[in-house]
Amino acid sequence: PDVQGSEDSRQIAINKVGVKDIRYPITLHCPATGGTQGTVANVNMYVGLPHYQKGTHMSRFLEVLNKHHDSLRSDEIVDVCQEIKTRLNAETAHLELSFPYFIDKKAPVSGQIGKIDLEVKLECTSNHKDDFVMTVMVPATSLCPCSKEISAYGAHNQRCHMIASVRLKKGERMWIEDLFEIVEQCASTQVFAVLKRPDEKWVTEAAYDNPKFVEDIVRDLARAMEADDRIAWYSVSSENFESIHNHNAYAVVERWKDS
Amino acid sequence: PDVQGSEDSRQIAINKVGVKDIRYPITLHCPATGGTQGTVANVNMYVGLPHYQKGTHMSRFLEVLNKHHDSLRSDEIVDVCQEIKTRLNAETAHLELSFPYFIDKKAPVSGQIGKIDLEVKLECTSNHKDDFVMTVMVPATSLCPCSKEISAYGAHNQRCHMIASVRLKKGERMWIEDLFEIVEQCASTQVFAVLKRPDEKWVTEAAYDNPKFVEDIVRDLARAMEADDRIAWYSVSSENFESIHNHNAYAVVERWKDS
């Protein structure tokens, strides 16, 4: 008796049903660097379910994940999402992968290399077309212009997390590294894993020379998104972990460029 | 020199800017029970910022919170949101409060009272009108119909978290307790803080007598939302912490009832 395959009479279609919070290893090909990177993703996989169908087939989601997890590319996520749609006999499929991603960065003076950890999210919804959204979270430093201006010396500064999500125009491509490079320019200064003394002097002064409110950061992020012709839609935010409060400052700008 | 008040030339309006992840004590009046309840909220407060204005006034958000935190009612959140709009000279204001909320429940046989902890979220966006969304997360038990049907004995079951968000029709009112009572009927059985032996027998058998897929739970939640005339829009989901996997089953239904 196929319980999931039987009829349902409640007349309620389900937007998304599937598996959530699967922790799985993934191997990403990085066309921007020519290498590969192993990381660990949190994965959600769903389909839409028509009102007359009682249930979906949960184990098939895992079978699709098993087939693809060890060889993924950010621009091929849409193919995996299409495969979920086919394998589950669905009209709409959703795939979400969130994972830490590491980029080598040289310290500004000593040139020492360390890794910086981004948080990346790749999301796709596929039905008759594919809607793909790429998101990166980039850690950085913000320094407060008001604090600098009103104080005889010093200025409060803090770690901030900038997040940029983009939808691309038809036929365009963007790698994680591309989006990271655009975003990391927009704070007061960048953060690094390894900083020797001359590096620390450099970042301290760079931040003081480039004070930005959370409003400035998201505006500069938005301008960078506006300037990149590949991008059709963006949502950019910054969360600043204020050193003078136990709460955060936050701002977000979201826009379809055609509108 | 009022840095925040100066002009900005970047031509980028900001959707939301403000303070995030403020942890603050709140006192809620509970018209449904006639009492009050002290709890601790995570609070976000934002305004929209026009393109020509450089910055907002962060400290004013906290002043509004300080004024109201010790006497709130779920249906008066819109008034606080309107006050943010006025106090910050903004056209749009956003207020989000998330907090645990406790409801006394009697065990099904022994009648012993224990508290069950919901997670409640109240969100409001105010500009020329107010958009208010109330969300409750209700823990419960789900038992798998397929496992029951195919097995000689037993059936896998697990804790699940049902979430219901609602927008109400103009002039309608709904308390946290009201929404909780609708939601807690929709799983295989309810959970309790204190269960004596006869209670444990009761809930074990009740779950076995009422098997539900995650799809069944969200459909029954959706039917309950459809049946309540106060509700204009709803989003209902269930996340089942499958006892046979280390990942979860999940489903969601979202609908404007007029459409």
Next chain:
Amino acid sequence: PDVQGSEDSRQIAINKVGVKDIRYPITLHCPATGGTQGTVANVNMYVGLPHYQKGTHMSRFLEVLNKHHDSLRSDEIVDVCQEIKTRLNAETAHLELSFPYFIDKKAPVSGQIGKIDLEVKLECTSNHKDDFVMTVMVPATSLCPCSKEISAYGAHNQRCHMIASVRLKKGERMWIEDLFEIVEQCASTQVFAVLKRPDEKWVTEAAYDNPKFVEDIVRDLARAMEADDRIAWYSVSSENFESIHNHNAYAVVERWKDS
């Protein structure tokens, strides 16, 4: 048939068995301020189980919690722990409560009042004697002496979380407010919920005037603990959320004063 009460032949005594991650509202009496405070605790309750006993009685833990949750005092936690021991017929009982706790603080210049959120943990182990540990986490600001010294201007600073745990000498008493006041003196400067412009100038300059490594903060915390005669044992730490890295600096000192 009392399954839990039957004999066990495996010869394994259990150090702790009980209930974990109960979220419950608590009302704390605050002798230091003369008031009460409602908050929400995460509660763990355990007993030791001798090798010959098969199981404990889980529902009794909740009955004890139900009896006391709405009227607690930090120094009466030991009485509740003793009651668990008695109610569960155990030789050893453990009680752990973690909760946010709020203290009114005046901004340094404007005098505006805002609440600062501590994280408090009260732990007790009771057998023939009681071992009580009180812990507070206090948010603050740290400013790096090295960054200040080597840079032409500015200095990186960031939010830090100082944690102090204490065991008291026999007969001594210390309130949450007491420990908070000792700890908040030990960072570069304090954080506040509401800061007007003159306050922001004050905290910016205060931090710059008082640079401290994470090592300095824990040493100053340790000296403060050494100086308080009520304290028999302490563990003090600071975690600094470095604004120039995406990782944290951390230090801890722990000592029995008699040794």
Next chain:
Amino acid sequence: PDVQGSEDSRQIAINKVGVKDIRYPITLHCPATGGTQGTVANVNMYVGLPHYQKGTHMSRFLEVLNKHHDSLRSDEIVDVCQEIKTRLNAETAHLELSFPYFIDKKAPVSGQIGKIDLEVKLECTSNHKDDFVMTVMVPATSLCPCSKEISAYGAHNQRCHMIASVRLKKGERMWIEDLFEIVEQCASTQVFAVLKRPDEKWVTEAAYDNPKFVEDIVRDLARAMEADDRIAWYSVSSENFESIHNHNAYAVVERWKDS
């Protein structure tokens, strides 16, 4: 001016100072399978600091991590810890790595392969000797004996997380896979990533045939640790996410075998 290298007069030695919550990619060699596995670790690295020394050299920790992160073996963690000690001129060094780790498991009937995610922690303290602790968290299913016995049908069951930490006798070796295999035997039944219908029947009935209290699970874990001659010390626990409550059952046994 070497601020960190200057003298400190406060007479307070620091137990641990260093870097915390570094997120870094690591590549682990798996001698038990002959392969390697890429994952993402949360890393803490500390040294003890004598009372007369003002500060440690934070950037050196990252240099050691950079040197070793892409080629690690669980039994060589002690060598990395010794290298921290040397590189930082310290008498004591501490190294902690926590990471998800994946093991291929065949479904019990269909034989389909899926990955199960453990959480592994490797900790080492090195001074004149090395103290190495390996911890694995294994997800599984528990089914309540009391619920089974008192109910006419069914029995509540739920996901549980078993944790085992071990110290080994001198000269002994144990791989992550070894400890996993010992632990996964101790619950009511195992969990899997992919389960087809016959597998689901198998695990449902297996759990019902093998009911265990949280007390039974930790006792069986303890007996398995007692039976393995490589193990000198162990701490074993289980946390059961009770399907009939919104809180958890928990038990722990900890023992030095010689004592």
